[in-house]
Amino acid sequence: MNIYRLVYYSRNHVSSDDASYETAVDDILAKSRVNNVRDNITGALLFNSGCFAQVLEGPLDKVEATFERIQQDERHSDVSLLGLDPVSQRSFPNWAMGFVGLSDADAGRFAAVGLSSGFDPSRLNGEQIHILLRDLTMEEENSF
Numbered sequence: 001m002n003i004y005r006l007v008y009y010s011r012n013h014v015s016s017d018d019a020s021y022e023t024a025v026d027d028i029l030a031k032s033r034v035n036n037v038r039d040n041i042t043g044a045l046l047f048n049s050g051c052f053a054q055v056l057e058g059p060l061d062k063v064e065a066t067f068e069r070i071q072q073d074e075r076h077s078d079v080s081l082l083g084l085d086p087v088s089q090r091s092f093p094n095w096a097m098g099f100v101g102l103s104d105a106d107a108g109r110f111a112a113v114g115l116s117s118g119f120d121p122s123r124l125n126g127e128q129i130h131i132l133l134r135d136l137t138m139e140e141e142n143s144f
């Protein structure tokens with residue numbers, strides 16, 4: 001089966017100061033995990049106080065249909081597509097939707113992609129976001 005990888009980032013409208021923040025993120029992840037298992041999609045979502053960045057990988061029609069729904073979601077805006085390309089293998093085979101929350105205190109972790117300051121996905125291209133998420137979810141896997 002041909003697998004495609006889509007990468008985007010967006011402006012997060014779920015404030016990290018908001019008491020409903022955790023619920024909102026939990027809702028997104030719970031829904032994503034159910035839908036993505038159904039649609040044979042894997043990937044990861046990165047979140048900080050300003051932005052989301054997400055990688056979706058799976059069959060082209062399912063990835064496109066999921067991205068259509070995501071673009072219409074009012075929990076974020078300015079959804080910017082960074083890449084949609086065929087790939088030879090999945091980078092997140094074990095994650096229906098991996099999740100990495102980043103606080104500003106995590107700045108040291110950005111050295112992996114040559115970022116000295118905080119996470120600002122608008123300064124990254126699709127491949128850099130893909131590598132960042134892959135490395136961060138790999139750290140999570142290895143910590144179990």
Ligand SMILES: Cc1cc2nc3c(=O)[nH]c(=O)nc-3n(C[C@H](O)[C@H](O)[C@H](O)COP(=O)(O)O)c2cc1C
Nearest residue numbers: 028031032035036052054066069070073075076097
């Ligand atoms: C940042 C973000 C990431 C999301 N990721 C996914 C995802 O990977 N898969 C998915 O099905 N929905 C995702 N959603 C939710 C969709 O926007 C939409 O609410 C959901 O797919 C609707 O599913 P339903 O038609 O089954 O109710 C995401 C939403 C946001 C804000």
